[in-house]
Amino acid sequence: MSYRAKVPKPTVKRLSLYLRELEHRVEQKQPTISSRQLGDALGLTDAQVRKDLAYFGQFGHPGIGYDVTNLVDRLRKILGTDRTWNTALIGAGNLGRALMAYGGWQQRGFDIVAVFDQNPDLVGQWLENHRIRPMSDLAMLVKERDIRLAMIAVPADRAQEVADRLIAAGVRGILNFAPRRLDVHQAVSISSVDLALSLEQLAFQVSLGLLGSLDEDDD
Amino acid sequence: MSYRAKVPKPTVKRLSLYLRELEHRVEQKQPTISSRQLGDALGLTDAQVRKDLAYFGQFGHPGIGYDVTNLVDRLRKILGTDRTWNTALIGAGNLGRALMAYGGWQQRGFDIVAVFDQNPDLVGQWLENHRIRPMSDLAMLVKERDIRLAMIAVPADRAQEVADRLIAAGVRGILNFAPRRLDVHQAVSISSVDLALSLEQLAFQVSLGLLGSLDEDDD
Structure with missing residues (x-):
């Protein structure tokens, strides 16, 4: 299933926010939510919320809104969470090391299954419950452990080479x-x-004298 | 000078991109740039570029475009760089530690002038060229060293308390x-x-099958 070229990038970025807010409402046992309620919680207009969700064929019912549980299920499925x-x-x-210690990966659906470094002094050492592997093991382990995503935490001058190998x-x-x-020629999805x-x-x-949070888009 | 409530947040986020691209053009000794050239380089429409820059009173000349050096100077001044x-x-x-080692702060106009930790085992140790200070020194050093910005790199359950102290x-x-x-009651600017x-x-x-970079907004 590909939504390619249909879903704008700012919408992709907002989906995390929708999902998190909706999961919060499920916990609170709220049965339905209007686009205005959802927008108010996230600093977005109700028109923006309706437009974003419409990309995924989700339409609220006038006067009732969206079924919260149903919307969460649909979004999770579409987004692969x-x-x-x-x-x-x-x-x-x-x-x-900071990324490994960060926590919360597992609960958001990410399992760090392998750690690599090119430094021979680090290879073989343990980082949390992973033995650090040499870069030469990369291709084998990506296949063996069905690795779909990777985080690059190397110095700038090595990043392109690592991306190419990934x-x-x-x-x-x-x-x-x-x-x-990084130059990746549309070969993969990438975010920095x-x-x-x-x-x-x-x-x-x-x-600019702008107070408050820059985190919520208001476009 | 305050542009508060006038400049949308996505525009603020794009200003870094404009500035970086324009500085690159100055290096290449390009005298003028059109909104289309600037947009093409950043994956934005020319209309978006014109709209964003108009918030700062910057208008290109039809058929000529923007004076690159002048635009860089104006943006740097407005943005405090x-x-x-x-x-x-x-x-x-x-x-x-990763943030300290990250490099590039100085060249982007940031001087990390103090490092704090609440852990008594860390206080007094050296991190790069800074002796780690206890949180009790925070108020004094913020005043003494004219500290305007702060990065919070503490565990989640301590972040709000640290923000309040900052x-x-x-x-x-x-x-x-x-x-x-973080809840900061519009008392400061904040970004996460x-x-x-x-x-x-x-x-x-x-x-979603979206290839390429998510980094350039296309709204």
């Missing part, structure tokens, strides 16, 4: 933490976490 | 790495880096 994603971590330095090994999605834009960019945007907020 | 932002790091664990100490902007939504959310959005991309 009803399965576990086997994930690799590349780079066992401070950032890699793609060759058959990984489907790459989350890049290195401060370097640019830590300095986040701080820069925060500084802009301060400069 | 012509100054250095004294920044504090709260939390000297793996994530804090606000009380007079910090203007907070970048939160803890997986916890939710590492698990980034991986989740990547998984959605893969599920």
